[in-house]
Amino acid sequence: MTELIELRARITRLEERMDDVQNLAEGTDQEVSGWRGVLMRHTDVLNGMSESLDRFRRSIDERFAKVDERFAKVDERFDRLEAKVDDGFTKINLSHAEIIARLNVAIGRPDDET
Numbered sequence: 313m314t315e316l317i318e319l320r321a322r323i324t325r326l327e328e329r330m331d332d333v334q335n336l337a338e339g340t341d342q343e344v345s346g347w348r349g350v351l352m353r354h355t356d357v358l359n360g361m362s363e364s365l366d367r368f369r370r371s372i373d374e375r376f377a378k379v380d381e382r383f384a385k386v387d388e389r390f391d392r393l394e395a396k397v398d399d400g401f402t403k404i405n406l407s408h409a410e411i412i413a414r415l416n417v418a419i420g421r422p423d424d425e426t
Contacts, residue, residue: 416422
């Protein structure tokens with residue numbers, strides 16, 4: 313009989329401990345569920361940031377492409393301007409040489425003395 317009383321006492325203590333374990337498990341489940349929600353919100357934030365960064369990168373790429381186009385136009389203008397300046401100096405040099413030749417004729421000096 314004593315064994316039966318001891319067995320019942322042990323079973324009662326085990327049931328009480330199991331209640332504690334069950335309460336702990338329920339609390340842990342709720343805590344994990346809460347963390348799962350936090351993790352999901354963080355994942356949503358990171359995905360949103362990724363999308364925003366992708367849009368920003370595309371916007372920057374488009375703007376740099378426009379800048380590159382404008383610089384290409386500026387380069388073309390400089391090339392045309394340089395050609396005009398070169399042509400102008402060539403004309404000035406030819407005119408200068410013609411003026412010297414005419415002055416030499418006017419003063420009676422031969423061309424090879426210049």
